[in-house]
Amino acid sequence: MTTGIDIRHYTADQAPTLRPLLLDMYAEVYEDAAQSDPFASIDRYAAGLDGWSSRPGWSCVVGYDGDESVGYAYGAPLPEGARWWGGLLTDVPAEVVAETGTRTYALSELMVRRPWRKTGASHQLHTALLSARPEQRATLLVDQTHPKVHHLYENWGWQTLGDLRPRIENAPLFHAMLLPLHDAQWQRAVSPSSMDPGSD
Numbered sequence: 001m002t003t004g005i006d007i008r009h010y011t012a013d014q015a016p017t018l019r020p021l022l023l024d025m026y027a028e029v030y031e032d033a034a035q036s037d038p039f040a041s042i043d044r045y046a047a048g049l050d051g052w053s054s055r056p057g058w059s060c061v062v063g064y065d066g067d068e069s070v071g072y073a074y075g076a077p078l079p080e081g082a083r084w085w086g087g088l089l090t091d092v093p094a095e096v097v098a099e100t101g102t103r104t105y106a107l108s109e110l111m112v113r114r115p116w117r118k119t120g121a122s123h124q125l126h127t128a129l130l131s132a133r134p135e136q137r138a139t140l141l142v143d144q145t146h147p148k149v150h151h152l153y154e155n156w157g158w159q160t161l162g163d164l165r166p167r168i169e170n171a172p173l174f175h176a177m178l179l180p181l182h183d184a185q186w187q188r189a190v191s192p193s194s195m196d197p198g199s200d
């Protein structure tokens, strides 16, 4: 397995063409989770993808290893008064979650097919998506029952803001995380050894 993957960038006008590929990869990566967790169902995901890809500023990167798709990441800027922060359970100053439409990019999805796990492909996708963004900062939500994934993001420079449960049926409890994008430090922070997600 190579560690260098080709990354292609896509925008909302390409979403209809890309949709079947994104759904196929989701179905493969989340096959086990979808069987037991209604929040992970393919239908719910497809509706979420359609919602996200119709937002202004949606962007997506897909990784390829030769002819094979490896994984992808996508997101979009938060609009003014974003519902994203509506489920925040931790008290923070209002300024912290004040959105302008151009302040914060929400990283909605990042997934990598099993053969390309632990190769650096996930960080390549993450960095390719975020380094192309003009916003000041990025945010993501990570399921609190997945501490290793939380730790992975911490190693990539993300900071935990607090607890958040989206006001959506069956939504799990998440850590809400933030990453300042204008601090070039985050793009250099990760060495191969620091990508080990640890054992928590």
Ligand SMILES: CC(C)(COP(=O)(O)OP(=O)(O)OC[C@H]1O[C@@H](n2cnc3c(N)ncnc32)[C@H](O)[C@@H]1OP(=O)(O)O)[C@@H](O)C(=O)NCCC(=O)NCCS
Pocket (backbone or CB within 6 Å): 029, 109, 110, 111, 112, 113, 116, 117, 118, 119, 120, 121, 122, 123, 141, 142, 143, 145, 146, 148, 149, 152, 197, 198
């Ligand atoms: C998250 C992801 C992109 C990271 O890829 P990676 O950098 O190659 O890292 P790994 O796949 O080794 O994941 C790191 C650790 O987190 C664990 N992990 C990854 N996804 C997980 C999930 N959805 N649930 C629980 N644990 C998970 C892995 O088992 C691994 O633990 P290990 O070191 O004991 O083997 C990839 O694991 C993935 O696609 N996971 C499924 C989708 C997902 O959870 N995306 C993140 C949403 S916030």
